[in-house]
Amino acid sequence: MSEKIRGKAIKFGNNVDTDVIIPGRYLVSIDPQELAKHAFEPLGPEVQKRLWSSQVVVAGTNVGCGSAREQAASCLIGSGIKAVVAKSFSRVFFRNCINTGLPAIECRDAAEAVGDGGEMSIDLDGGLIEAAGKSFRFAPYPQSLKQILDAGGLIPYLAKFVLPQQALKR
């Protein structure tokens, strides 16, 4: 069902931690729009401005390391980010992306090749990224994760599919 994700990339290095993505002092909010105002604040207003006009976050290895804060994913959604492409993910951040409905794609070659500000397109179902005049393959999601992403995250997924079934069984 999913269409291609298209847009501009903002590129980061290795080990981007969640304290940098969204500082702990802003965790009093769970509103993606509100959180977006403080996304990447430690890196300064220039980076923030570029974030808000980008659609894909591209990073090196171990992106999202550190605290388990789910807001590290939702603040990106609030910033208008449609996907994160990285050489590798910290596991909690990967989970938080999927569970908030933000595609997280591990693709070493694409993360390497895309330049800061470069245009890219991502085909989730086909497992294909096009960027810098080249194509890159990645393993599409297993069905179970795909359903969560398609529903827009774990909570909407549960509301739509799991809870109605439970109610029937009771």
Place this chain on the structure above:
Amino acid sequence: MGKTFAEKALARAAGLNEVRPGEIADVYPDLYMSHMASWRCIRTMEKLGSDKLYDVDRVAMVMDHISPAQSAKTADDQRLCREFAKKHGVKKFYDVNAGIAHVVLTEEGFIRPGMVIIGTDSHTTIYGALGALGTGVGFSELTAAWVTGKLWMKVPESLKVTIDGPLAPGTSSKDVMLKLIGELTADGATYLSVEFHGSYTEGLSVSDRMTLCNLAMELGAKNGFVRPDNTTRKYLARRGVNPDHYDEIHPDADAAYVKTVALDGRKLVPQIACPHAVDNVKPIDQVAGKKVDQVFIGSCANAKYEDLVEAARILKGRKVATGVRLLVSPASKEIVARTVADGTYAVFLEAGALLTNPGCSACAGDGGAMADGEVTLSTANRNFQGRMGSYKAEIYLGSPAVAAATAVTGVITDPREFL
């Protein structure tokens, strides 16, 4: 081919005969821990339109991170949790006076060998200290477990770390982990289950096991694990948990590991993680002499009873250097009581320390903030930019002994000078 700890623990929690690394399984965790994030779970549950918990006895809530509340908003969030706990009959509810969730739940005897535990905190890996599989999740996932009892989990491959002991004088479990993190880097164990083996771990105190498994998170691990032994069983028995209350899981001798690493504790020297990454680790002689403004002895990594006693050994009869602030935040209420009873608390007071209420304290940015350009030596597990106040401040991480020695001299100091 034998099985690792994680393969066995997840198979059991998923109700399957076996699971293989890479497989995604629906797992039914034995305990769901939520801290300050509890209110977010409650709001998410409301959004979901659900009012029924899968199993209230598996729900544990501890009001740590910001305790007591420091704004009307936090107070409101905490009230929401209190009311929720009352309404649903959550018995494992601990309020702002209790301390850090991980330490409180361990002390209360809720963490047992063989369990699978999820928590809204990355350092949930700490429960491996008692032979449980603990792993961090986001608040939406925790809410999902509250309501449905289950969660998808990818079965991890495993890393075997063999540590030979005894450790060299002046070093501790913290130095072991910093050394390991420096060598393997912050993503050296991403997605992996980290099993600690070797002579050092046999009969090791539960406190040190907690430090090992807590810091496994900083390698990117899914969970940490130390094999249960008599030390574990005795610890649990003292907390009213007898062997018929749990079912130990041990990895097979011929289990398959993706990687094995060995560390010789006998040759270890004190280690320091330098700003702004936990894997920016240097032996202490390369950092010694760095001037500090603040020393923080706290966090779930290193503010347990044994850690405070270790620091007090150096502080006894000495004073904190002029111009340096020493912040001590015991991990739990029980630890405060024990240190008061045995005189450790008084040693800190007489040395000139500021003792806070038990909790995450400065580790969660709850007090202890730094101004631009300031430096803190901390016993916590993270030194990321901006975690303690100014984005232009620096955090160095070290053991409780390093912290105490540094507080006395005002510069980063090798604790072996005080042995």
